[in-house]
Amino acid sequence: MPDPAPAPAVDVAVVGGGVVGCACAWAARAAGLSVALFEARRVGAGATAAAMGHLVVIDEDPAELALARLSMALWADWDGWAAVEHAAAGTLWIAETEAQARAAQVKRARLEAAGWPAQWLDAAALRAAEPRLAPDLAGALRVSRDEIAYGPGLARRLADDLRAAGGRVEEMAPVARLADDGLEMADGRRVAAGHVLLAAGNDSPRLWRGPAPLPVRPRKGQLAITDRHPGWIRHALVELGYVDSAHGQEAESVAFNAQPRATGQVLLGSSRRFDDASPAVDAALLARMVRRARRFLPAVGELQLLRCWTGQRPATPDGRPIIGRVPGTPGPAAQWVATGHEGLGLTTAMGTARLWLDLLLGRTPAIDPAPYAPDRLLEPAP
Ligand SMILES: Cc1cc2nc3c(=O)[nH]c(=O)nc-3n(C[C@H](O)[C@H](O)[C@H](O)COP(=O)(O)OP(=O)(O)OC[C@H]3O[C@@H](n4cnc5c(N)ncnc54)[C@H](O)[C@@H]3O)c2cc1C
DSSP, X not given: OOOOOOEEEEEEEEEOOSHHHHHHHHHHHHXXXXXXXXXXXXXXXXXXXXXXXXXXXXXXXXXXXXXXHHHHHHHHHXXXXXXXXXXXXXEEEEESSHHHHHHHHHHHHHHHHTTOOOEEEEHHHXXXXXXXXXXXXXXXXXXXXXXXXXXXXXHHHHHHHXXXXXXEEESSOOEEEEETTEEEETTSXXXXXXXXXXXXXXXXXXXXXXXXXXXXXXXXXXXXXXXXXXXXXOSEEEXXXXXXXXXXXXXXXXXXXXXXXXXXXXXEXXXXXXXXXXXXXXXXXXXXXXXXXXXXXXXXXXXXXXXXXEEEEEEOTTSOXXXXXXXXXOOSSXXXXXXXXXXXXXXXXXXXXXXXXXXXXXXXXXXXXXXXXXXXXXXXXX
């Protein structure tokens, strides 16, 4: 058999068609670069397909806050935004106790300082905003500009926009290896590129060519969705302890998180578990999630759970994504990475794309790139 013909050379070759790869590829094309994106399965089939779709500005880490703020502004500016499933439902960060209510004021101050409005609702105002919540809750912080979106829809629309703008999107096209001058495809083709971006989520460590292992580790999450009850809840409801669950490195954790979907269904989350590669749903864990949900929404047990699924978040040791130039790679293709977005990749994909492209084009970065730089996590292999 003759060797397959080489694919045409491009300015940028992107590996991975999740929301992060799609946002980066779309942004590069919008900046006038020729772009080819390669996805081993279908666009949005990885962690992006499993996500809850909460576009939420998290404030505990200033770097995460800066990236999320940038990203939310870019989502809203994107031409495709009007066409994708999304709702400006806002978030209610729920305080169970007076101590949590006091802590929420710190959160409110941080969000407001970042230009992201947040309003304290006392117990009575909370009941009026969400009558199905338990009556003994202390109050909640309402963050009205957070959104709910459909993750795979975001990725697909970005890929469609990329195609429409003359970019190439190849699905069912696994990349076998990153090479000095571009990519080697599993079907034997070679793709010459000026820049290669590794955005393969949890598969990134396997393809990575940096000087030390890439510390991205799958963190399993489990979600469940009910039958349709339009208006049953109105906001994304999250317990204030959620961030401890997300930022902690515990082997397993559960935090209450519920969302009204555009279909009228109620989406319930969420769990976090390391070292469980199986896609199987864990019934005991599901029971724990539902128990936690009933603490906040006592009548949730009356709804039918229609589907339960799992996905793997690409997690890093410090909870921040890895965005930037891969050190120590010889070239001529410049090697870049954008991965490790854990449970916030839908929120931060657009900001990631902007930051990466600023670095690639030598522009002044929109935000400080240092907190996301790959070198911070690269320790020499023993
Ligand atoms: C249960 C759960 C709930 C979540 N909830 C939220 C939420 O509410 N809000 C939020 O912001 N985020 C949420 N997330 C996180 C979010 O889903 C991820 O951070 C985000 O999807 C990561 O996107 P990605 O493009 O980096 O990875 P992925 O979506 O995994 O994409 C990587 C892609 O690379 C492809 N690939 C792998 N190897 C190759 C190869 N060799 N060649 C070509 N392609 C390859 C894969 O097929 C995959 O499609 C959640 C995640 C989970 C699991």
